[in-house]
Structures are given as C-alpha cells and as structure tokens.
Amino acid sequence: MTLPDPEQLLEHLYQQLKPRIQDQTVLVGIYTGGVWLMERLLHRLQSELGREIPHGKLDAAMYRDDYAQRGLKTAAQPAQMPFDVNAKHIILVDDIFYTGRTTRAVMNELFDYGRPASVQLAVLINRGGAQLPIRPDMVGAELPLSAHQSYELAMNTQGRLHLSIAESTPLANKGATTHV
Amino acid sequence: MYNPQLNAQGQLQHLLSIEGLPKRILNDILDTAENFVGVAEREVKKVPLLRGKTVCNIFFENSTRTRTTFEIAAKRLSADVLNLNVSTSSQSKGETILDTVNNLIAMHADMFVVRHQQSGAAHFIAQHVPPHISVINAGDGRHAHPTQGLLDVFTIRKYKPEMHNLRVAIVGDVLHSRVARSEIHALTTLGVPEIRVIAPRTLLPTDVEKLGVQVFHNMEQGLKDVDVVMMLRLQNERMSGALLPSSQEFFQTFGLTPERLALARPDAIVMHPGPMNRGVEIDSAVADGKQSVILPQVTYGIAVRMAVMAILGGGNAA
Numbered sequence: 001m002t003l004p005d006p007e008q009l010l011e012h013l014y015q016q017l018k019p020r021i022q023d024q025t026v027l028v029g030i031y032t033g034g035v036w037l038m039e040r041l042l043h044r045l046q047s048e049l050g051r052e053i054p055h056g057k058l059d060a061a062m063y064r065d066d067y068a069q070r071g072l073k074t075a076a077q078p079a080q081m082p083f084d085v086n087a088k089h090i091i092l093v094d095d096i097f098y099t100g101r102t103t104r105a106v107m108n109e110l111f112d113y114g115r116p117a118s119v120q121l122a123v124l125i126n127r128g129g130a131q132l133p134i135r136p137d138m139v140g141a142e143l144p145l146s147a148h149q150s151y152e153l154a155m156n157t158q159g160r161l162h163l164s165i166a167e168s169t170p171l172a173n174k175g176a177t178t179h180v
Numbered sequence: 181m182y183n184p185q186l187n188a189q190g191q192l193q194h195l196l197s198i199e200g201l202p203k204r205i206l207n208d209i210l211d212t213a214e215n216f217v218g219v220a221e222r223e224v225k226k227v228p229l230l231r232g233k234t235v236c237n238i239f240f241e242n243s244t245r246t247r248t249t250f251e252i253a254a255k256r257l258s259a260d261v262l263n264l265n266v267s268t269s270s271q272s273k274g275e276t277i278l279d280t281v282n283n284l285i286a287m288h289a290d291m292f293v294v295r296h297q298q299s300g301a302a303h304f305i306a307q308h309v310p311p312h313i314s315v316i317n318a319g320d321g322r323h324a325h326p327t328q329g330l331l332d333v334f335t336i337r338k339y340k341p342e343m344h345n346l347r348v349a350i351v352g353d354v355l356h357s358r359v360a361r362s363e364i365h366a367l368t369t370l371g372v373p374e375i376r377v378i379a380p381r382t383l384l385p386t387d388v389e390k391l392g393v394q395v396f397h398n399m400e401q402g403l404k405d406v407d408v409v410m411m412l413r414l415q416n417e418r419m420s421g422a423l424l425p426s427s428q429e430f431f432q433t434f435g436l437t438p439e440r441l442a443l444a445r446p447d448a449i450v451m452h453p454g455p456m457n458r459g460v461e462i463d464s465a466v467a468d469g470k471q472s473v474i475l476p477q478v479t480y481g482i483a484v485r486m487a488v489m490a491i492l493g494g495g496n497a498a
Contacts, residue, residue: 062215062227062490071191071495072229074208078215081222112224 006153006161009124009140014041016138017091017122021045024117025089026054030106031077033095033153036161037124041093054088056081060105085114095153097123100134125151125163184306191495194306194315195488197324198365206369210334212487213480219256220482229490230259233290238280239318240266240296245454246318246328249478250293253485257493262289281305285313291493292316299323299358314492322358327488328453329362331481333370335473336408338480339449343367347374349402349444350393352412352434352461355383355423359453360412364391378402380434382423399434403443411436411452414461427460437463441471449473 027045029038035057042055061076092106103121110116122138127145145151150168155161183200187193192205219227235254237247247263254261266280281292292315294302299321306315319325333343340346348367354360354377367375368391377388378396388395396402403409414430424430441450450462450472458464467474 059215062219062229067229067494069495072212072490074212074491076212076215079218085223108228112222112226114223 001165003163003165004141004143006124006140006163010037010040010161013037013122013124013138013140014044017041018045018048020091020120020138021049021053022089024087025091026056026083028056028058028081028090028092028106028110030092030094030102031057031059033124034093036153036155037095038093040159041122054083056083058092058106058109060102060109063105063108065101065105079109081113085110085116087115087117090116090119092119092121094121094123095125096151097121097126097136097139098129100130100132103134104132124153127151184303187311192488192491193311194302194317195326195492196302196306196315196317198326198329198362198369199324201369203369203371206330206333206366209330209484209487209491210337212491213330213334213483216256216483216486216490217480219486220479226256226258228258230254230257230290230493233259233493234262234288235259235291235293235489236262236264236284236289237293237318238264238266238284238295240277240294240298240301241319242267243295243319245478246295249481250316250318250327250485253482253489254291254293256482257486257489259291259489259493277301277305278308281309285309289313291489293318295319297321316488316492319358322356323361325358325362327481327485328359329366330488331477331484332359332363332410332451332453333366334484335451335477335480336367336449337370338476339473340407344371344373346372346408347376347406347445348372348408348410349376349378349396349406350410350412351378351399351402351436353383353414354379354388354412355385356415357412361391363410364393368392376402376406378434380424380430399436399440400443403440406444407448409436409441409444409448409450411450411456411462413453413455414457427457431460435459435461435463436466438465438469441466441469447471451477454478 027038027042029035042053046053057080059076061073120137123136124140126136126139126142150166152164152166185194185196219225237250239247251261294305294315295318301320302315302317317324317326350360350363364375375393376396377393378399450466452474456462456467
C-alpha cells in the first residue's frame, strides 16, 4: 500500500478547518502527534487571519478507560489550557482516529475545565474501527487499516511529517507517534 | 535482590521507603506529579482514576497534616476515603495490626496509607496483604517517610531544576527524623552531588556519614553557599533523656535566622516539612520570608501523593 504524504493530508485538513474559525474558536492538540498538527495549523491560521488564536494541549491520561488494565501512562505530558473554556468553540486536533476512546477521554477532561459552546474533532487520518458514537468532523484522509497494524506519524527536526505503518498488537488502539 | 516495593515486572507495588527504589521509578513519580499540579487549578479539581476504589488511612500515630493531604489526594483522584485513628480505636481494645488490616480487606479496601510509631510497620502490612492491594508508608518510627522525601525533591526540582549541580543542607534533629533519611536517599538517587547535614552530635545517628553526607556541627560553616536549606522539626515527643539543654539554646546555635540564611547563596530556598516550631528551629522572619517555599511544599505534597496513588492504583485488573 502506498501511503500518502502527510503534508498533503495536513493541507486538506487546513482547507476544511479555516472556514470554521470564529471569534470564540480555540484549538486544542492531543499529545503527541495532535499537538504537532495543532501547532502547524495554528501557525498558518494566525498568519493568514492576522490575529492570535488561543490554544491548548491535552493528554487525557487521567481519563483513559484502560487505566484499570494498563495503569497510568507515566510519560504523560502536563495539560496546558491557558484560557477559559466556558462558551468557547473548541476544535480538538489529533493525528489518527481509531476507536474513539481517546477522544472520549479528552472530552471528559475538557469538561472538567468548563462548559464549551461546541466541540469538533479534526484528524489527519480516520483509519476506521470506531467503538463509540464519536466521529471526526474534519478528516485529512479516510485510510482503513487492519487491526494488527497501526499508523505511525513522525516529525523530523525540520518539522516535516512522515507517515509509516507498523505491525502492532490488537490492543494498541491508536497510531503511535514518535520523534525522529 | 528481592524488593518488596516492586512487582515481578519491576513496577511499583507498594511505596515503603525511598531506599532501594531505582531512579527510573523516582523520576516516574515526579514526572507524573507534574501532571497533577494543574488539576487543583481547574474548575473541577478531580480526576476519575480511583473512582470506585477505597483508600484507608490507618494512622496508629497522630498526624493531622499528613493524613489530611493523603485524604485530599485520594479524594481528588475520586476514591472513597476511610480514616482510621487506630490509637483511639480497636488497638486499645487489644486487636493486632493484621486483624485490623484483614477486617478492612474484608470491607474491600483497595489501598492502605499507614503511619505507625514502630519502624517497619508498613513493610509488615505489605507482606501480608493480597497482591491487588497496595500499601503506602506515611511514616514509620525513625525509619522512613517516603512521600515527604518525594515532595521535598519535587519542590527542589521545581525551583532548582539542575539537580546534578546543587548543594543541599539538612539542618536539625536528624537522629529522630525519618524525613531526613528519606530526603537523603531521594537526593542521592537523583544525583545531587553535595548533601550536608548540620546538627549537634547528640542529634545525629552514629553512622550518618555512610549515607553519603558531609557532617557539620556549625551553622555558619554548613550553610555557606548552599542552594537549598531543609530544616527539620525538633521532635521533642521522640526524645528520651537529655539530648538538648533547652529549645532556646538550640535556637541560639542551630536556629535558622536571616543572618545565617544570608551565608547561603542569595537565591537559596528554605524548606520545612512542618509543623514548624517558630523560634526553636526557624525564625519567623525566615519562615515567612521571600526565600521560603514551605507552603508550596504543602501544595506540591498533594500532587506527589496523587501521583503515587495513581501509579499504584492502575494496571491491577486482569
């Protein structure tokens, strides 16, 4: 299978995202890959719109439904939400959408900061396999993948994205992200 | 070597003492605690990790502050909390420690936070509980107080992130202090190169140099150019016989005054595990001064205890 260039997928995602930006819109990246994508999207939006857009970062390790089975992910990153969530239009940014469980955990965490006006989800790739009534609103590409494989998004030191496929156990419920 | 604190996979199973814990585990706890600091600043100061779990604080020895911070930590993780003040309860009717613990296990407790006046009490309980139950030592005799040691190094790391470049002084009643022992082990494991203890000979354990510290009997020499001053509480309740002439005389010789603090580095921080004896080991002007991080220690203590409980409480389900 030939994989698309993630830079092109990001461009496609950006074209869907831009018309949705309102006065009260904020971007929230989901660690780790989603934060890279959020920062790329944010940078371009801010320069094209000529204004600052509030943004945050969430990990949701404390809200995951597999804590009892797998324990706490100790390499979790601290949440950064330097704005009032109340009445904001939140756009969550993640790299790979799979089961929807990460999105659920992130939404639970988000609502502990306040009551947003709306929440939307932007992802680079929807790989299929949702296990919850949650779907992305903006998608770079729909690229189904079998359960024993996963997408891996990496970013090099120049900030360029790279996509690959790794063999994984069926337990892994989203694409792993690594720095290279 | 068998380590009762770690399971077969090398993960933390109980927190009994910092001695014997690898650097990897200490750093995991401190990094995890970073994530919990922000929880207290949100609209909802709770996360759901220990929802449905029951944490028992079993205190065979009184301690309002430690018990309260463990209670807040457990509640912010959504656990149900049971506080047992055993000194006023069944033990006075003759029940053994294990009978007390087994009764709580029969009530489906999931985690025990234990304080006891005897060294080794938490170890003893940890050896007798089923594998799905975790024990946290909240202070045992003169032996250890690991969460206090952890919150102290967490506080130091917050203000002085370059741990490998620090000079730390621990001042006061080292002999009776389980806090000092836990602090020394934590600082050594995390690579702090210079740890000093400053105390009168009567308040130092005989083998203290074996812990890898430099010993001073004089504040003026010991405080020179240090980055961190960690005061200890004078533990009158644990003293037997005449180890000290009087608390006034102790303050004259070993009390932390603004003049003495001026010998440390200008950006040095001052710590105290509480409760403070003002005018005995520390001058009020220092305790309330701008170099004091004594209240941030309390705040960080909750995040560190949340981290320990969250690490112990997960990954047990089949």
